Amino acid sequence: MSIYKKSIHLPLKSVSLMYYLNFSSEQADQRTKRYKENKSKHELIVYKTGQNNYLLIEGYEKYFSLLKKDPNVVVKFVIGDYASSLEARYAAVRELLTYERSAWITKMQQFKILHVNYKQSKNTLASKLGIPFKKVEHYLLDDAIPIKIRAKAAECESGQLANAICRSTLNERMKTIMYEFITYPPKHMYRLxxxxxxxxxxxxxxxxxxxxxxxxxxxxxxxxxxxxxxxxxxxxxxxxxxxxxxxxxxxxxxxxxxxxxxxxxxxxxxxxxx
Structure with missing residues (x-):
């Protein structure tokens, strides 16, 4: 958790974002009401990336709920005292993982940035994010795996097998057939x-x-x-x-x-x- 240094008032649209969340108008109304009742528990926390440049790190659900209501509103942002951009990004991904309905591809993109751009190993990712190594595998699937299979593999917790099939010496036809068997739920009789x-x-x-x-x-x-x-x-x-x-x-x-x-x-x- 970040230690807050100070706050700043900015237009919602003026801050940079790492990812996007979608809400219906009804969901936005419900969340906005909850935020008004519990202000201290729902801060919008940013990381300063340059002069007058801020990246939203925590509070994405609140941000998009407010954006749905009034995209031009000016709101209070708290500047997080993150030690580095890497620490800030880890904080953002930890929050992202709590959003169960967020798209798998959104999580996959953030894991890939940490793994490729920041050179974070899979073991480090598991440790820093507080999740099992197997779950890291679900979000770091080989790019050669069809996107629909990657999404299904993550949903069915079969990421390791998806990577194994992709990296095997089977031809593409046989790989396509084998991918089907990792798209079944864990207890399915035909699950690989x-x-x-x-x-x-x-x-x-x-x-x-x-x-x-x-x-x-x-x-x-x-x-x-x-x-x-x-x-x-x-x-x-x-x-x-x-x-x-x-x-x-x-x-x-x-x-x-x-x-x-x-x-x-x-x-x-x-x-x-x-």
Missing amino acids: TNDSWKLARTMILANMSELMKLSNNDIRFLIVRHAIEFRKRSKENFSYDMEKLQRKTPIPLFKSTYIMNGKQHKKSSMKLRK
């Missing part, structure tokens, strides 16, 4: 784990040329059957089922259904190879 990822990667790399002949749905089926479900003798059965799919032979998935060409069909008389 570290162990199932390693198994799937090994099987895919060992059978790449043959897999490329199959549809995406057939490849997903093989991954579920032999990596996600951890069947015994997985490598041997993987090749066996892959050959079956190439011949368009139906393979039972469960007792009452089977998958063929990516579609689920009713019970078959076929039996799985033991």
